[in-house]
Amino acid sequence: xxxxxxxxxxxxxSGSGRGPGHGLPVTPWLFLIVPLGLLVLFxxxxxxxxxxxxxxxxxxxxxxxxPVGLDNYVRIFTxxxxxxxxxxxLYYLAGxxxxxxxxxxxxxxxxxxxxxxxxxKGVLFFPYLINGVAIGLVFLFLLRPGGTLxxxxxxxxxxxxxxxxxxxxxxxVSLAATSVWRYLGLNFVLFLGAIQSIPGELYxxxxxxxxxxxxxxxxxxxxAIRPIIGLTTILAISGSLSVFEIPWIMTGGANGSxxxxxxxxxxxxxxxxxxxxxxxxxxxxxxxxxxxxxxxxLFPDERVDLT
Amino acid sequence: MRLRNxxxxxxxxxxxxxxxxxxxxxxxxxxxxxEGEVAGEITVITQRTDIVxxxxxxxxxxxxxxxxxxxxxxxxxxxxxxEIAVRMNTDDYGDVLLIPNSVQPDQFATFFEPLGSVEEMGxxxxxxxxxxxxxxxxxxxxxxxxxxxxxNKKVWEEAGITDLPxxxxxxxxxxxxxxxxxxxxxxxxxxxxxxPLSQWDGNRGAMGDPAYQxxxxxxxxxxxxxxxxxxxxxxxxxxxxxxxxxxxxPTTTNWEESKTLLGTGQVATMLLGSWAITQMRQAAEDxxxxxxxxxxxxxxxxxxxxxxxxxxxxxxxxxxxxSEHKAAARAWIDWFAKESGxxxxxxxxxPLLDGPMPETLGDxxxxxxEYVELEPAxxxxxxxxxxxxxxxxxxxxxxxxxxxxxxxARGAGGGDKESFFADLNQRWADARASVGE
Numbered sequence: 001x002x003x004x005x006x007x008x009x010x011x012x013x014s015g016s017g018r019g020p021g022h023g024l025p026v027t028p029w030l031f032l033i034v035p036l037g038l039l040v041l042f043x044x045x046x047x048x049x050x051x052x053x054x055x056x057x058x059x060x061x062x063x064x065x066x067p068v069g070l071d072n073y074v075r076i077f078t079x080x081x082x083x084x085x086x087x088x089x090l091y092y093l094a095g096x097x098x099x100x101x102x103x104x105x106x107x108x109x110x111x112x113x114x115x116x117x118x119x120x121k122g123v124l125f126f127p128y129l130i131n132g133v134a135i136g137l138v139f140l141f142l143l144r145p146g147g148t149l150x151x152x153x154x155x156x157x158x159x160x161x162x163x164x165x166x167x168x169x170x171x172x173v174s175l176a177a178t179s180v181w182r183y184l185g186l187n188f189v190l191f192l193g194a195i196q197s198i199p200g201e202l203y204x205x206x207x208x209x210x211x212x213x214x215x216x217x218x219x220x221x222x223x224a225i226r227p228i229i230g231l232t233t234i235l236a237i238s239g240s241l242s243v244f245e246i247p248w249i250m251t252g253g254a255n256g257s258x259x260x261x262x263x264x265x266x267x268x269x270x271x272x273x274x275x276x277x278x279x280x281x282x283x284x285x286x287x288x289x290x291x292x293x294x295x296x297x298l299f300p301d302e303r304v305d306l307t
Numbered sequence: 308m309r310l311r312n313x314x315x316x317x318x319x320x321x322x323x324x325x326x327x328x329x330x331x332x333x334x335x336x337x338x339x340x341x342e343g344e345v346a347g348e349i350t351v352i353t354q355r356t357d358i359v360x361x362x363x364x365x366x367x368x369x370x371x372x373x374x375x376x377x378x379x380x381x382x383x384x385x386x387x388x389x390e391i392a393v394r395m396n397t398d399d400y401g402d403v404l405l406i407p408n409s410v411q412p413d414q415f416a417t418f419f420e421p422l423g424s425v426e427e428m429g430x431x432x433x434x435x436x437x438x439x440x441x442x443x444x445x446x447x448x449x450x451x452x453x454x455x456x457x458x459n460k461k462v463w464e465e466a467g468i469t470d471l472p473x474x475x476x477x478x479x480x481x482x483x484x485x486x487x488x489x490x491x492x493x494x495x496x497x498x499x500x501x502x503p504l505s506q507w508d509g510n511r512g513a514m515g516d517p518a519y520q521x522x523x524x525x526x527x528x529x530x531x532x533x534x535x536x537x538x539x540x541x542x543x544x545x546x547x548x549x550x551x552x553x554x555x556x557p558t559t560t561n562w563e564e565s566k567t568l569l570g571t572g573q574v575a576t577m578l579l580g581s582w583a584i585t586q587m588r589q590a591a592e593d594x595x596x597x598x599x600x601x602x603x604x605x606x607x608x609x610x611x612x613x614x615x616x617x618x619x620x621x622x623x624x625x626x627x628x629x630s631e632h633k634a635a636a637r638a639w640i641d642w643f644a645k646e647s648g649x650x651x652x653x654x655x656x657x658p659l660l661d662g663p664m665p666e667t668l669g670d671x672x673x674x675x676x677e678y679v680e681l682e683p684a685x686x687x688x689x690x691x692x693x694x695x696x697x698x699x700x701x702x703x704x705x706x707x708x709x710x711x712x713x714x715x716a717r718g719a720g721g722g723d724k725e726s727f728f729a730d731l732n733q734r735w736a737d738a739r740a741s742v743g744e
Contacts, residue, residue, distance in 0.1 A: 165558040254706075
C-alpha cells in the first residue's frame, strides 16, 4: 500500500513541475501492462491464429497445419454456394431497419411524460435480458403448427395459418421477427439514454416558439442523437451479416435459413475444414470493417452542437 | 436423454474422419499399454452426462473394489464431439476417452495408445478393426448396435398389417394403410434435431454384402442410383415425405417428444439404431403403455429372401497416449467391456465375441435377420470415403443434405427427386475425381 501510494504521489507530482526525464513517463505503462497483456493474449493472438489457420488446410486436430496459400479465399469468392447465404442476411437487414424505427419511436414517446412510462420501458427492454437459447425455444413452441400463435389466430378466425417455420418463403421472416423482438430493447435503451441527455430548456424554448411534436423530433431530437443512430446502424448491419444464435437454435440452418456464420460453423465442425472456416471468419470480419468504413465516409462523425 | 445425438452415424465405417491431412503418425512400435502397475488416479471421459452420477458411480465402486489401488474420476461432456477435439490439441484429455469420429485412422497413434494387434484382440472382441490402423487396435466398443426401424406394434396391427414389409414399396403401402386406417403419423423424420436423419446412413449392411463399402459408396460415381444403398434408402425417405406420410411440419420436430409420440402410438415408425429400443420402451411405459408395444423391424429390403442388418460398434474406449497411468486405464477399458454390463443395460450387443444377444433384438431373431459386419477399408484406403465426403460436402454421416432432401420432397425446395439425386451423384463424382483413387 505504501508503495502504491508512493507511485501515485510521484505520478501526480510529475505533471506539476518536476518535469520529464525523471523516469516517470514509464509509470502509466506500468499500469497498462496488465490490461494490454490481457488484450493481446485474448484478442490479438487468437485473431492472428485465426488468420494463419485461414491459409492452411487444418482439420482442427492434426498437429501439422499444411499451408495452402490463398486456396481457401479463392474457394470463398468463386463458389456461389458460399455467398448465396448472404441473401438470407437481407431479411435480417430489413428486420433491423424495422427494429431501429420502432426503437426510435418508442424511445421518443417514452422520453416524454407518458402514463406508465416506466412500466413500458421495462416491457420493451425485458426481452433483451432473456437468454437467446430460451428465446429460441419459446418461439419454437410459439410458431409450431397448432402452437400458441396458431391458437391465437384461430380465436380471431384464421383457420388455416401458414407453417411459420416450415414454409421456406416465411421461415426467414419468422426468424428475423424473433430477432427484432429480442434486440429491440437494446436499441431502445441506447436511444432513450441519448434523448434524455438533451437539456430540457431546448424543449421549453421550442414550446414557446410553438413547435409541434414532429418539429421537436425533427430539429432537436434527431440531430442530437445522430451519433447514436450512426452507431446502432453499424451494429444493426454487422449484426444482420453475422446472425447466428436464433436460426441455429430454432432451425439449425435447415429449410433455407442458413446464414454465413452457420455455414462457417458447419464447415468447421461438420466437414472439419477449420482452415476454410477461419478464412470465412476473416472474410466476414473484413466485410464488417468495410461496411463500417463506408458508413463513416457517408455519415462522418460531426460534433453535435445544439446551440 | 439426448445422449445419442453424439452417436451420429454410429454405425458408420471405420473412417469417419473428414479432411485430408498430412500423415504424421506412426504406430507406437511394440509398446504395450499393459506395462506398469495397475494403480493411480485415472480420469475417464464419457458422453453419458445423464448417467454419470448414477450408473457410472456403481461402475466406479465395483471397479475400485476389484482394483483397490486405482481411483476413477469421471468427466462427462455434453457436446462430446465438439469439445473433445479442441482438448485433444493439448495433452490433457483424460486417461480413458472415447475416440471422436473426427479423428482419422492415420492420426490414431498420435493421440491414443495401441491396445494390441487386430488378430490378438479380434479373438476376444467384436469389430476391433473399426478403430484400427496398421494392424493395431486403438479402441474397444462400449456397446454394439444394429440398425432398423422402431415401430408401434399396436398401430401397425390396427392398420391391418400382419407381415413385415420386405421391399421399400411394401413399406410405402404399409405407411399408406396406417395413414388411412389410423390417426397416427406413419413416419416421423425428426428433421429439426437433425442427427436422427444421419441414422439412414448406418445400415449399409442391409445390402447383404460385407464388402459393400469397399466396392460401392466412395467407390461409385453414382451412390444415389436406384440400385445402390443411398439411392434405395434416401429414395425411400424421399418417397415417404413426398407422399405426405411423415409429420406435417418437419421443422418443428422434437426428439424428446418423439419418444412419447411413438410410445403412445401417435407416431407409427422411426428409423433408428437398436440403441433406441430401450428408450422407446421406457417412453411407452412412462406414457401408460406397455414395453410390448414397441417393435423393431429390419430395413425393408431383402437379398435372396433374407433381411440383413448391419452391426457396428458404438463409441470406442481408448487410452490417452500421454496418460501417466496407462495400466490402470487399460484395466478400466477391459473391465468396462467385460464386467460392467453396460452394453446389456443399453439393450446393445456385447462387445465380446461370446457375449449374450440382448432380448431387445428378439424381433430380429423372429424375422430371421442375418447380421452383417462390414469389412474395414483396405490399408491405405482408410480415410478415402471421408475424403470424398469432405470434398463433396455431402455429409453422409450428418443431417445437412438429408434435411435438404426432405425440403425438396415436401415441395419446400426447388427441384424433384430426379434432379436432386442427379445433383448429388454429380457432386459425388466430381469429388471422387478431385480426391483421386
